[in-house]
Amino acid sequence: MLLADIIGNSIGGLGIVIGILLYYRNKKEKKPVYQLQTINLLDDNISSINGVAISFQENKISSLSLSVLTFKNKGRQSIRRSDILKENPLRVILSQNCEILDYKLSSISSSDICVQMQLSENRRMLMIAFNYLEKDGEFTINIFHTGSADNDISLKCKILDAPKIRRLKDMQVDNTEGSNFLRLLLIVLFVHVIVIGTVALRGCCCSDVYDIKPAADSLPSLDMHYDCLLKNNS
CATH class of the missing domain: 1.20.58 (Methane Monooxygenase Hydroxylase; Chain G, domain 1)
Known part of the structure; x- marks a missing residue:
């Protein structure tokens, strides 16, 4: 017995x-993450060649990079526009002495996300807004700038009832939780x-x-x- x-x-x-x-596995929560990969297209070695001059809007530049930024919601609860604090919105910030030359929306998981972007006057900050992101909803932005590495670009934001935005390195799918x-x-x-x-x-x-x-x-x-x-x- x-x-x-x-x-x-x-x-x-x-x-x-x-x-x-x-x-805990099925708990509904917001999980904002991002992926970032920077490709250096032009560095000081190329721009120092005699007879070669690279300029943007008649201004000479010595470095040019492409950063592919993907913002994604890995949580089971949707992230809405109203969840983002107005005092701390979603934005891309470049380091000192770096500028954003151009940007464009590369891909989006749903047209209902409706991504909007606006560049600051000093060209060091790109404001980003969207309607909502459901689970695994995402969008990708291509950013051309005068930086040279991932360290020259950062993503800032504060989302209510959500942890700090976490970066997924090397553009790999995050299966750690599962x-x-x-x-x-x-x-x-x-x-x-x-x-x-x-x-x-x-x-x-x-x-x-x-x-x-x-x-x-x-x-x-x-x-x-x-x-x-x-x-x-x-």
């Missing part, structure tokens, strides 16, 4: 653990199997231990042995 109780309690505990894991959940679930199942197996094995071992001490009434009495000896001697 004790073994059955232990197994029943273990199964009940496993159900509770799986329920908690599934709750992998961690599956790994944790497998560990819980493995530990549960080990516990149940250990308890069952101990129960079987205990059931094989018998008391081999003979009963008192099964042993022949001394009187019976004495009578037998007398008969044989006579």
Whole structure:
């Protein structure tokens, strides 16, 4: 009966653990992320060649790069325009001595997102607005600027009830959350199997231990042995 109780309690505990894991796995929340990849198209070595001059709007430039920026919602809850603080809107900011030369919307997962962009007068900041982003909704912007690396460009924003915008490096799909959940679930199942197996094995071992001490009434009495000896001697 004790073994059955232990197994029943273990199964009940496993159900509770799986329920908690599934709750956090399916919890609705906003998860803004972005991907950034910068390709240097022109550097000082090329611009220093005699007879070669690169200019933008009659201004000479010594560096030219293309940054591909993808903004995405990885959460299960939509990100709406009203969720973004007006005091801290979504914007691309370049480092000192760098300028945005041109920009354009490269791709968008849905036309309903309706992305709008506006460049600041000093050409160091690009304001971005959109209607909403559902789960896995995204848009990509190509930005031509005078920087040379990813460090020259940053993305800033504050979204209500959402964590800080996180960067997904190297333009790779982020499967960390799903992998961690599956790994944790497998560990819980493995530990549960080990516990149940250990308890069952101990129960079987205990059931094989018998008391081999003979009963008192099964042993022949001394009187019976004495009578037998007398008969044989006579």
